[in-house]
Amino acid sequence: MDPRPFDALLLVSFGGPEKPDDVVPFLENVTRGRGIPRERLVEVGEHYFGFGGKSPINDQNRALIAAIESDFAEHGLNLPVYWGNRNWDPYLRETTEAMAADGVRRAVCFVTSAYSSYSGCRQYRENLYEAELDLPVELAKLRHYYNHPGFVGPFVEQTRDALAAAPDGTHVVFVTHSIPDAMNDASGGPGAQAYLRQHESVARMVAGELGHDAWSLAFCSRSGAPHIPWLEPDINDHLEELAGRGVRSVAVVPIGFISDHMEVIYDLDTEAAQTARDLGLEFVRVATPGVHPQFVTLVRELVLERAASERGEQPERPALGDLGPWPDHCPAQCCVNARADLPVLP
Ligand SMILES: CC1=C(CCC(=O)O)c2cc3nc(cc4[nH]c(cc5[nH]c(cc1n2)c(C)c5CCC(=O)O)c(CCC(=O)O)c4C)C(CCC(=O)O)=C3C
Numbered sequence: 001m002d003p004r005p006f007d008a009l010l011l012v013s014f015g016g017p018e019k020p021d022d023v024v025p026f027l028e029n030v031t032r033g034r035g036i037p038r039e040r041l042v043e044v045g046e047h048y049f050g051f052g053g054k055s056p057i058n059d060q061n062r063a064l065i066a067a068i069e070s071d072f073a074e075h076g077l078n079l080p081v082y083w084g085n086r087n088w089d090p091y092l093r094e095t096t097e098a099m100a101a102d103g104v105r106r107a108v109c110f111v112t113s114a115y116s117s118y119s120g121c122r123q124y125r126e127n128l129y130e131a132e133l134d135l136p137v138e139l140a141k142l143r144h145y146y147n148h149p150g151f152v153g154p155f156v157e158q159t160r161d162a163l164a165a166a167p168d169g170t171h172v173v174f175v176t177h178s179i180p181d182a183m184n185d186a187s188g189g190p191g192a193q194a195y196l197r198q199h200e201s202v203a204r205m206v207a208g209e210l211g212h213d214a215w216s217l218a219f220c221s222r223s224g225a226p227h228i229p230w231l232e233p234d235i236n237d238h239l240e241e242l243a244g245r246g247v248r249s250v251a252v253v254p255i256g257f258i259s260d261h262m263e264v265i266y267d268l269d270t271e272a273a274q275t276a277r278d279l280g281l282e283f284v285r286v287a288t289p290g291v292h293p294q295f296v297t298l299v300r301e302l303v304l305e306r307a308a309s310e311r312g313e314q315p316e317r318p319a320l321g322d323l324g325p326w327p328d329h330c331p332a333q334c335c336v337n338a339r340a341d342l343p344v345l346p
């Protein structure tokens with residue numbers, strides 16, 4: 001259990017409002033310079049107000065940190081855990097300042113986003129670059145883990161359980177966050193479409209592991225201007241199409257999310273579930289990894305893998321499916337958006 005050269009783990013996440021007064025300033029933080037139509041912001045604000053003005057994401061991160069701390073303690077891994085967000089308190093920069101004051105010099109970063117995209121990867125690398133600027137703390141971002149056994153395993157287990165309780169002929173719909181087509185094209189490098197390929201790979205792995213042939217991939221949470229193409233089909237349109245084909249029951253597997261974010265509890269559990277009811281479809285939503293022991297173990301394994309790698313050793317790099325392990329450092333043009341000139345953490 002040698003974490004050297006690291007002396008801390010930093011959990012990096014999106015952040016979310018804690019109370020009604022936080023909702024609008026939070027949305028302003030998220031959408032600063034991102035060209036989201038006002039109507040969409042009002043609509044998304046309503047989703048948060050509908051849940052008491054509180055996002056579930058912060059409590060989920062607190063629970064994950066508590067589980068990681070117990071797991072580290074149980075395994076004799078002596079590494080303090082810090083937490084910083086892109087869009088809400090505790091803000092990343094305030095956390096790295098506190099880390100510097102505590103004497104932390106080299107921290108490994110676990111980002112709560114498993115796949116490659118500007119939103120889930122490069123934007124965090126921009127944030128991490130700013131977070132360490134002019135501080136004596138060096139940050140290292142862990143590789144993407146969408147194909148790590150500790151991420152795929154919980155989905156396999158929970159989908160198996162859901163199908164065991166569901167009627168014969170249940171169709172499995174894997175779901176992730178929609179992103180603009182252009183963002184998908186750029187993910188992993190120009191034209192690489194890593195975001196889509198990675199999700200297809202995970203969906204194939206889970207379905208293959210269960211020997212379940214009736215499955216598809218759909219998308220939720222589209223925003224942006226209507227004339228800009230985003231990944232489709234939308235989950236609601238897709239449910240309608242499935243019902244039209246005679247499907248009577250669906251199991252929705254949110255492979256794009258590590259925990260039950262607002263996108264899951266609103267866009268899937270509220271909106272898509274209602275669509276399914278309207279269509280007479282039986283609907284079950286499969287759990288996200290959350291604090292599943294396999295997922296908590298993944299964090300420890302990735303930390304130790306990267307530490308070994310930084311020490312010049314050749315650690316094993318577990319990766320399921322056919323895409324192989326993502327490298328410790330993204331390729332140069334990985335996930336660029338319109339602002340390719342912004343500096344990023346290597
Ligand atoms: C790929 C992806 C992930 C997964 C990777 C990751 O986990 O990071 C993710 C996560 C999240 N997104 C979240 C919330 C929001 N995302 C928005 C907007 C957008 N997301 C996008 C993509 C993604 N988003 C995109 C392309 C936009 C359009 C604007 C832009 O190009 O940047 C908006 C603005 C309103 C709207 O447009 O919907 C909100 C409020 C929350 C918090 C949820 C909670 O509170 O539980 C989380 C975890």
Ligand SMILES: [Fe+2]
Binds near residue numbers: 119
């Ligand atoms: Fe988002």
